Every structure is written in structure tokens, then in C-alpha cells.
Amino acid sequence: MKKIETTIENLKKDIAAFYKPELQHFMVMNAVDLGEKIEVQWFFSNYAHPCETICFYALVSPETEIPSIRDIVESAWVAEAELVDLMNIKVENTQKGFVLEPDFESGPLRKKK
Amino acid sequence: MNLASYRKKSPWILHYNAGGCNGCDIEILACLSPKYDIERFGMINTGNPKQSDILLVTGPVTKRSRERLVEIYAQMPEPKVVIACGACASTGGVFRGMYNCEGGIDQYIPVDVYVCGCGTRPEQIIDGVVQALGILETKTKELEESVRLKKETVKEGKQINRRNIADQVKPAMI
Amino acid sequence: MGRQYEIPIGAQHISLLEPLHFKFTTENEKIVKTDANVYYVHRGIEQACCSKFKFRQVSFVVGRVCGLCSISHTTAYSQVAEKLLKIEIPLRAKYLRMLVIELDRIHSHLLCLSHVAENSGFEALFMKTMQYREFSMELLEAVCGNRIQYDFSIVGGVARDLKPQVAQSIMERLKKFVPQLDELMDIYKNNWTLSLKNKGAGAITKEDAMRLNVVGPFARAAGLAVDVRNETEDLLPWKEVGFEMVTETTGDVYARNIVRLRELYVSIRIIENIINGLPESALITETKAFPDGEATVRLEAPRGELFYYAKGNKTQVLERLKIKAPTFSNVAAMTEAFTGNEYGSAPAIIASYDPCLSCTAR
Numbered sequence: 001m002k003k004i005e006t007t008i009e010n011l012k013k014d015i016a017a018f019y020k021p022e023l024q025h026f027m028v029m030n031a032v033d034l035g036e037k038i039e040v041q042w043f044f045s046n047y048a049h050p051c052e053t054i055c056f057y058a059l060v061s062p063e064t065e066i067p068s069i070r071d072i073v074e075s076a077w078v079a080e081a082e083l084v085d086l087m088n089i090k091v092e093n094t095q096k097g098f099v100l101e102p103d104f105e106s107g108p109l110r111k112k113k
Numbered sequence: 114m115n116l117a118s119y120r121k122k123s124p125w126i127l128h129y130n131a132g133g134c135n136g137c138d139i140e141i142l143a144c145l146s147p148k149y150d151i152e153r154f155g156m157i158n159t160g161n162p163k164q165s166d167i168l169l170v171t172g173p174v175t176k177r178s179r180e181r182l183v184e185i186y187a188q189m190p191e192p193k194v195v196i197a198c199g200a201c202a203s204t205g206g207v208f209r210g211m212y213n214c215e216g217g218i219d220q221y222i223p224v225d226v227y228v229c230g231c232g233t234r235p236e237q238i239i240d241g242v243v244q245a246l247g248i249l250e251t252k253t254k255e256l257e258e259s260v261r262l263k264k265e266t267v268k269e270g271k272q273i274n275r276r277n278i279a280d281q282v283k284p285a286m287i
Numbered sequence: 288m289g290r291q292y293e294i295p296i297g298a299q300h301i302s303l304l305e306p307l308h309f310k311f312t313t314e315n316e317k318i319v320k321t322d323a324n325v326y327y328v329h330r331g332i333e334q335a336c337c338s339k340f341k342f343r344q345v346s347f348v349v350g351r352v353c354g355l356c357s358i359s360h361t362t363a364y365s366q367v368a369e370k371l372l373k374i375e376i377p378l379r380a381k382y383l384r385m386l387v388i389e390l391d392r393i394h395s396h397l398l399c400l401s402h403v404a405e406n407s408g409f410e411a412l413f414m415k416t417m418q419y420r421e422f423s424m425e426l427l428e429a430v431c432g433n434r435i436q437y438d439f440s441i442v443g444g445v446a447r448d449l450k451p452q453v454a455q456s457i458m459e460r461l462k463k464f465v466p467q468l469d470e471l472m473d474i475y476k477n478n479w480t481l482s483l484k485n486k487g488a489g490a491i492t493k494e495d496a497m498r499l500n501v502v503g504p505f506a507r508a509a510g511l512a513v514d515v516r517n518e519t520e521d522l523l524p525w526k527e528v529g530f531e532m533v534t535e536t537t538g539d540v541y542a543r544n545i546v547r548l549r550e551l552y553v554s555i556r557i558i559e560n561i562i563n564g565l566p567e568s569a570l571i572t573e574t575k576a577f578p579d580g581e582a583t584v585r586l587e588a589p590r591g592e593l594f595y596y597a598k599g600n601k602t603q604v605l606e607r608l609k610i611k612a613p614t615f616s617n618v619a620a621m622t623e624a625f626t627g628n629e630y631g632s633a634p635a636i637i638a639s640y641d642p643c644l645s646c647t648a649r
Contacts, residue, residue, distance in 0.1 A: 001581070001582070001583045021494075021497045021498050022497050025500055025502075025513065026500045027500075027592070027594050027611055027616070028594060028609070028611040028615070028616075030596055030607075030609045032598060032606070032607045033607075041596075043583070043594065043596070043611075045518075045585065047512070047513060047518075048518075049517065049518055050518065050519060050520070050521075051515075051518035051519050051585075053583050053585070055583075073500070074498055074499055074619065075498075075499045075500045075616065075618075075619035075620070077619065078615060078618045078619055079615075086333075098326060099326045099329050099648070100176075100213070100326075100329070101176045101177055108212045108213075108331060108334050109333060109334055109337075109607075129299050129306075130304065130305045130306055130328070131306075132306075132327065132328040132329075132330060132645075133328070133354075133645065134351050134352065134353055134354040134357070134436075134645050135304065135305060135353055135354040135355050135643065135645050136351075136354020136355075136357070136435040136436055137354070138304050138305065138354070139304075139354060139355065139398060139435065140434070140435065142304070142398070142417070143417065143421070143424070145417075146401075146414060146417030146418060146420075146421070147414055147417065147418040148417075148418065148421045158301070159301065160299070160300055160301020160302070161301070162299075172328070173330070175327065175328055175329060175330055177326065177327045177329065178298065178306055178327050178328070181298050181299060181306065181327075185299055201351075206351075207347075207348055207351050208330050208332075208335075208351070210335070210339065211330050211331040211332065211334070211335045211339075212331040212334060213329050213330050213331040214330050214331065231351075231436055232354055232433070232434070232435040232436050234434060235434075
């Protein structure tokens with residue numbers, strides 16, 4: 001796994017420069033609660049052999065709105081909608097309620113204070 | 114011969130997955146297939162709750178499928194039998210205590226037969242269904258009235274078990 | 288421009304094995320837009336794996352993510368835990384894992400094919416395919432001890448050895464299965480009534496498959512050669528045992544059926560090669576280390592690429608476990624491929640996606 005650090009501001013530029021639909025494959029978005037910050041990760045692989053997993057990551061605070069990459073990677077909306085519910089973070093143009101019921105406390109994967 | 118003894122000659126099955134892992138569902142499908150062949154008891158898998166007599170439920174009840182489960186149960190005509198297929202439908206199994214799960218379907222609807230195992234074997238499902246046929250014969254309208262459906266909301270830690278969920282759909286039941 | 292109607296299908300429906308909700312917007316029976324709700328079976332396994340269970344127990348919990356491909360989940364988790372523990376497993380354990388994964392692929396693909404036949408209105412073929420599928424369940428029971436939920440892979444190796452008489456019976460049953468598979472291939476390829484429902488339905492182009500990051504037989508039917516078995520060999524030596532890529536070009540329900548059937552031939556060859564060349568070694572690598580660091584694993588489940596991310600913190604309990612199931616990648620394409628099809632062919636198209644919602648929702 002190759003990890004590439006990026007920031008919220010540069011994220012869309014970095015991924016647009018990296019992602020080519022005929023070469024790269026977007027796998028999933030993930031987030032890890034590190035306590036004060038949240039590490040948001042975007043996983044890519046490629047169709048070539050031998051394949052390498054590439055991970056873009058950015059450290060954000062829980063209140064930051066994360067830009068949506070669905071205009072670059074069209075199928076990313078599923079991963080974004082899931083993360084909004086499970087990690088209780090904000091993603092541009094994404095509503096809550098895709099995974100969890102509206103009456104349920106969101107962010108079950110966040111660390112309990 | 115009374116009506117009840119004819120009922121068990123052609124019980125139709127309704128299958129609903131309330132959040133299980135598909136393991137028990139494919140075993141129910143295997144029961145319908147030629148090797149186990151529960152059609153010899155006159156059973157057909159039907160998709161319509163209004164035509165079915167036996168409700169086979171798999172999986173612990175997830176929070177999003179709970180209303181659907183009670184709704185399907187309420188739509189089935191009486192007399193009806195409910196079979197909980199598998200460990201997680203009976204007690205919650207390995208999923209018990211996870212944040213989006215309840216411990217078994219008997220928190221929402223009355224269960225007549227519990228089938229154990231993770232996953233259940235087709236032989237066990239057939240055994241449970243045959244036991245359910247005996248129960249179907251003895252069922253009357255009074256027996257159908259469920260005590261558990263009227264339970265109050267129970268708060269366990271951070272989870273609220275919405276056992277009073279049936280109150281909202283009760284007009285449809287009668 | 289006709290009037291538009293919204294037709295829901297699910298959460299409970301005769302053509303669905305699991306709760307899944309599609310809302311079709313139709314215009315003169317043609318589907319113009321689809322909304323999907325796939326999270327009916329969200330249980331919260333990821334959170335429980337990182338809080339309630341110790342890392343050696345988690346391999347049994349993640350098997351319960353999905354009953355159809357439980358061996359893929361347990362194997363992928365075991366591999367990611369072995370990466371965190373920095374251990375190498377014995378060669379015989381690797382081969383036995385591949386053996387069970389391929390046996391599991393046979394039963395999963397045949398289940399999907401029978402389901403497509405049933406949803407296309409061909410009940411007799413459903414019964415025939417299910418009858419032929421039973422041999423794989425019996426073999427899995429002989430190898431692992433259970434028909435579903437095998438719990439075969441554990442952290443460090445495998446839980447059971449393959450007995451010589453079981454290996455012999457696998458070879459005999461596979462020999463009997465090959466003519467049955469030829470018969471199924473003939474029906475799925477040449478039956479005229481089935482082709483009316485399947486040819487041209489739910490088609491997706493190669494460009495769309497790339498754009499929407501489709502995986503598994505869904506992508507291979509459209510001509511996109513994506514298969515983890517072809518891409519990585521660091522964990523399981525797939526090329527050594529005779530893996531071969533199978534692709535079709537049309538991308539419709541028919542092509543998906545043919546891809547699955549042709550993959551069965553590949554699986555049979557892989558199983559025969561594994562049994563003929565099974566190396567002798569220990570079954571499990573013991574270690575007393577605790578998981579530390581980050582690791583990712585990709586594995587080809589019957590439905591496509593399975594992805595695990597794990598992070599350890601030198602304790603018994605993992606810091607984070609992320610499961611990406613194959614159907615999760617296909618959700619975006621699943622809603623798009625309906626567009627332009629008749630509403631009547633929707634059940635067959637849904638079955639041909641082979642959706643596994645309990646994997647997706649976890």
C-alpha cells in the first residue's frame with residue numbers, strides 16, 4: 001500500500017490529476033478516528049499487473065466539510081453517503097440517512113469521549 | 114373432518130430476511146430444490162403475505178427492517194405460524210448487542226417454532242416446518258392475540274427497543 | 288412523452304432473496320430512473336469488530352457478514368491480520384484456502400444462475416440448477432464440517448486438514464459434474480425462451496463499467512478484464528494453479544450467465560490442480576504477537592473484489608476494520624443499468640447482478 005498525503009484544499013486537484021477511468025479503479029473511502037483529528041482515506045487500485053493499492057489521505061477536524069469527488073469519480077457517492085452516517089462527518093452535497101435510520105444517533109464508529 | 118385439518122395439507126410459505134447473513138436464506142432455497150423438496154408437504158414459496166400461512170424469518174431484526182417485519186406479519190391472514198430460522202433469528206446470535214440490531218424476532222412478533230443452528234441445516238428447517246404444521250392445526254383466533262406486541266419501550270443502555278412498534282399498525286391487524 | 292409512474296419493488300418480494308428496495312420511475316413500461324435503498328441489513332459489524340471482539344475472534348464474526356461468501360471474508364480478514372502480525376502462513380494452508388474459495392465459487396455461481404432462471408420465469412431450470420448445485424454443498428460439508436458458515440480460515444492458517452478420502456471424493460464428484468455443467472451451458476446459451484428475457488437486458492458498456500468502477504462478473508461480462516486473481520499473487524498463488532481470465536463483450540444478462548458458467552470450468556480446473564499438487568507442510572503458524580500498523584488486502588470473492596483495511600494498536604482489539612464488499616462497488620452501476628429496459632425484465636436483471644446486500648450493508 002502506497003500512502004500519499006494530501007490536504008482538503010488540494011484533494012480534488014490531486015485526485016483529478018491521478019485518476020484515469022481506464023487505468024485506475026476507485027475502491028472505497030474510509031475514515032479513522034485518531035482522537036482530535038479524523039484521517040479520511042481514498043483507496044485506489046489499478047488494472048495493471050502487478051497491482052498496487054494507492055491511498056490518498058487527509059487529516060481533518062470533525063467539523064470540516066470534505067469536498068465531494070463525485071464529479072471526478074462518479075461512483076463515489078455510495079462511499080460518501082455511507083461515511084457521512086457512520087463517522088458523522090460532513091461531505092459536500094451529501095445528506096444523512098442513507099445507512100442509518102433518522103432517529104438513530106449518528107457516528108457509531110467515532111470514538112466515545 | 115373440520116377445516117383445521119385441511120389447512121395443513123397446503124401451507125404456503127413466506128420468507129423474509131430481517132437482516133441475516135443469507136446463509137439461512139439459501140438453505141431455505143435449498144429446501145425448495147429437488148434434493149430436500151418440501152413441496153411434498155404441499156408447500157410453495159409465495160411472495161405474497163396475503164396468501165401465506167407460514168412465515169419463515171431469518172436474521173436478527175435490524176432497525177430498518179423492523180417495521181417491514183411487523184407489517185408483513187400483520188398482513189398475513191389467520192391462522193398463521195411464525196418460524197425463526199437460525200441462531201440470530203432466535204436470540205440475536207453473534208449480532209446480539211450490535212448497535213443496529215435487536216436480539217431476535219420474538220421481540221416484535223410471536224414465534225411458534227425456533228430452529229437452531231448457524232447456519233441451519235435444511236433437515237432442521239424441514240423438521241421445524243413440520244412441527245409448525247401441527248401448531249397450525251391447533252391455532253384459533255384467541256391464540257393469535259399476542260402479549261408481546263403490547264410491550265412498552267424498553268431502554269437498555271443507549272439502545273431503545275421499540276417493542277411498542279405494533280401499536281401503530283394495530284388497526285391493520287384487526 | 289408519456290406519463291411517468293413510480294413503481295417500487297421490495298423490501299419483501301418474491302424475486303428478492305434479501306431486503307432491497309428499488310424505486311423505478313417508468314414511462315410506458317420503460318424504466319427511466321432508479322433509486323436504490325440497500326442498507327436494510329446494516330448490523331454494525333465493523334464497530335463490534337473494533338470494540339467487542341478480540342482480533343482472533345473477529346475472523347469468525349466477519350464470516351457472518353455474508354453466508355454466501357463467508358470463506359472469502361474469513362480468508363481476507365485472516366490475511367490482513369497476518370499482515371499486521373507480520374507472519375507468513377504455511378504453503379499447504381494457502382492451497383487449502385484456495386480450494387475452499389473455489390468450491391464456494393461453484394455453489395455461489397450456480398445459486399445465482401438458478402435465481403436468474405427463476406426470475407426469468409423458467410422454474411424447471413431453477414430446479415435443475417439447484418439439483419446440480421447440491422454436490423458442492425456436500426463437498427463443502429465434507430471439507431469444512433458445515434454446509435454454510437465454514438470458519439475454515441483462521442488467523443495464521445486453516446482450521447482443518449483435507450483428508451485423502453475427501454480429496455478423492457472431490458475428484459470423483461467433479462468428474463460427474465462436468466457433463467452436467469455442459470448441459471447447463473447448452474441450456475443457458477441456446478434456449479430460445481430464456482434468450483428472450485436475457486439477451487440485451489440490463490446491458491452496460493465497457494466504458495460505463497470503467498467509469499462506474501464495476502467489479503466481478505458484472506464487469507467481466509462487459510469486457511472489462513478485472514479480477515484480483517489476475518492482479519496480485521503475493522498472498523495466494525492463483526496463476527500457479529491455472530487461473531485464467533474469462534470475459535464476454537455484450538454486458539447483458541446473457542453475458543453474465545455465460546461468464547459465470549465459463550468461470551465454473553476454470554474453478555473445476557483450479558480445484559483439480561490444487562488436489563493433484565497439494566504440498567505437505569504444517570497447517571498453522573503460531574505467534575504471540577499483537578497486531579500493529581496498517582494493512583490492506585484484496586481478494587476475489589464470487590461477486591468481485593473484496594477489500595479489507597485494518598489498523599492495529601498493539602492490543603487484542605483492533606483500532607479500525609473496514610470491509611468493502613463487491614456489491615458495494617456495483618451499487619452505482621446497478622441503478623444505471625436498468626435505464627431503458629422494460630419493467631417486466633427488472634427481476635431477472637436484479638438477479639443477474641447477484642447482489643449481496645448483507646455484504647454491502649454489514
